[in-house]
Amino acid sequence: MPTMPASRPGGESTINRFSARRTQAVIGFLLVVALVLALGIGTYAIDPLSILANLLDIAASAGAGLDDRIAVDAQVLLSIRLPRLLLAAMSGASLALCGAVMQGLFRNPLADPSLIGVTSGASAGASCAIVAGGIWAGQAGAGLPSVAVGAFVGGLLTTLLVYRLATTTSGTSVATMLLAGIAIGALAGALNSLSGFVGDNDMLRRISLWQMGNLTGADWRRVALMSTITLLLVVLLPRDSQALNAMLLGESEARYLGIEVQWLKRRLILLTALGVGITVAVAGALAFVGLMVPHLIRLLIGPDHRQLLPASALAGALLLVIADTFARTIIAPAEMPTGIVTALLGAPFFVWLLYQQRRQLAAAGG
Numbered sequence: 001m002p003t004m005p006a007s008r009p010g011g012e013s014t015i016n017r018f019s020a021r022r023t024q025a026v027i028g029f030l031l032v033v034a035l036v037l038a039l040g041i042g043t044y045a046i047d048p049l050s051i052l053a054n055l056l057d058i059a060a061s062a063g064a065g066l067d068d069r070i071a072v073d074a075q076v077l078l079s080i081r082l083p084r085l086l087l088a089a090m091s092g093a094s095l096a097l098c099g100a101v102m103q104g105l106f107r108n109p110l111a112d113p114s115l116i117g118v119t120s121g122a123s124a125g126a127s128c129a130i131v132a133g134g135i136w137a138g139q140a141g142a143g144l145p146s147v148a149v150g151a152f153v154g155g156l157l158t159t160l161l162v163y164r165l166a167t168t169t170s171g172t173s174v175a176t177m178l179l180a181g182i183a184i185g186a187l188a189g190a191l192n193s194l195s196g197f198v199g200d201n202d203m204l205r206r207i208s209l210w211q212m213g214n215l216t217g218a219d220w221r222r223v224a225l226m227s228t229i230t231l232l233l234v235v236l237l238p239r240d241s242q243a244l245n246a247m248l249l250g251e252s253e254a255r256y257l258g259i260e261v262q263w264l265k266r267r268l269i270l271l272t273a274l275g276v277g278i279t280v281a282v283a284g285a286l287a288f289v290g291l292m293v294p295h296l297i298r299l300l301i302g303p304d305h306r307q308l309l310p311a312s313a314l315a316g317a318l319l320l321v322i323a324d325t326f327a328r329t330i331i332a333p334a335e336m337p338t339g340i341v342t343a344l345l346g347a348p349f350f351v352w353l354l355y356q357q358r359r360q361l362a363a364a365g366g
Contacts, residue, residue: 020307023300027314034318035089038325039081043333046073046081084218088324088338089317090230091215091283092293096316097233098272099290100297100309104244105268106177109298109353112291113276116181117158119287120188122273122280125154127195127207148225152277158184159273163265213284213339215324222282229278234313236271240264241305248303286339288346289316295353 040048050073095113102111113119129150162184166177192211196204209217243264246254251261279286293316294308301307323341330336 020301020304020311023297024307024311024314027311027318031089031314031318031321034321034325035085038085038321039077041325041329042076042081044072044076046076051077083220083223084215084324085321086223087218087226087283088215088320090223090226091279091286092289092316092318092320093313094226094230094233094275094279094316095286095289096293096312096319097237097309098275099316100294100305100312101237101240101244101268102272102290103294104247104303104305104308105265107248107250109295110178110291110357112288113155113272114285114287114290116162116177117184117188118155118162118181118273118276119280119285120185121158122151122155122277123211123285124188124191124195125157125277126151126210126281127192128154130203130206130210131195131199148278148281151281152274154188155277155280156270156273158188159269163269167265209337210280210284211339212337213286213342214337215283215327216335218283225278226282229275233271233275234310237268238306238309240268241309244305245303284337284339286320287343288350289320289342291353292346292349293319295349 036048036051039051040046099112102113102116103109105111126147127150129147132150133146162177162180165180166173192207196207199207243254243259246257246259247261247264249257254261276290294312297308297311297315301311320338320342323345324338327336327338327341
């Protein structure tokens with residue numbers, strides 16, 4: 001299976017830095033536009049042009065002296081739309097960042113957290129936490145902190161197991177990694193089914209929502225947790241951009257350039273498990289975001305991780321904001337789980353990516 005094209009460590013990507021910065025600026029602008037438009041779209045429509053004015057009036061008056069229309073708008077914006085959109089944006093940014101890092105670390109565009117079982121493991125951990133919390137506490141399900149811990153532990157254990165199985169003294173085998181991810185995903189699916197069998201109706205409903213990927217439970221507590229994790233990833237992961245560029249040349253070449261490869265892998269795998277695990281805990285299993293976004297951004301600005309990581313974060317946020325807006329409006333007043341929308345987008349993209357890989361192999365063999 002061919003690896004991704006490499007860029008010179010410390011060098012420029014396939015296009016100049018100005019173009020990469022301009023691409024980031026365009027994506028950032030589109031994200032702002034999408035957020036503003038999405039705030040006004042829904043079963044209860046709000047004029048996008050009045051959103052900022054309403055928020056300023058609310059802040060100035062501290063909720064006093066507002067007419068009924070503005071009071072209703074404020075309730076919808078501050079209690080429902082804004083936390084949901086912020087959660088979608090930060091979840092998308094986290095998944096895209098983790099996907100870009102894993103693709104660079106394993107030097108293959110198929111190395112997505114969901115494909116190697118990390119998302120499945122995190123989902124299984126969240127399911128077990130829901131059921132265990134409900135049984136031990138005598139209530140219907142665990143609280144958010146315990147579910148977040150369960151998702152993180154499940155994602156971390158899955159990541160470490162897949163990495164251990166795929167890594168030998170000669171390096172990490174992507175084929176073995178994907179096969180191990182399939183096996184681990186099947187095991188995680190069995191644990192999810194077992195959790196649903198043991199749990200009561202409310203637990204089963206919560207587990208089902210987690211597996212489908214759903215942002216309907218967004219609130220400011222989840223936003224605060226996801227904000228903390230996303231900020232941590234945005235600060236820490238780009239620091240390893242040069243090391244990831246060196247990894248594109250191969251593990252032995254990276255060692256020759258002074259990169260501590262094993263320490264780099266452990267650190268990035270831990271951060272990836274943290275990001276994916278917490279995202280699954282607060283938003284459910286949103287498949288293919290970490291696969292699609294980094295690959296598309298790489299086609300636009302090249303493989304240089306100094307530009308790829310921030311652009312992927314912005315594009316991931318944009319994609320999930322659009323997907324969530326589509327999910328909550330396409331069958332209004334009912335809502336479609338956001339994970340279904342990302343899967344409908346991601347599955348054909350994955351098939352196309354496999355087709356492109358096959359064409360490259362055929363061309364190389366010919």
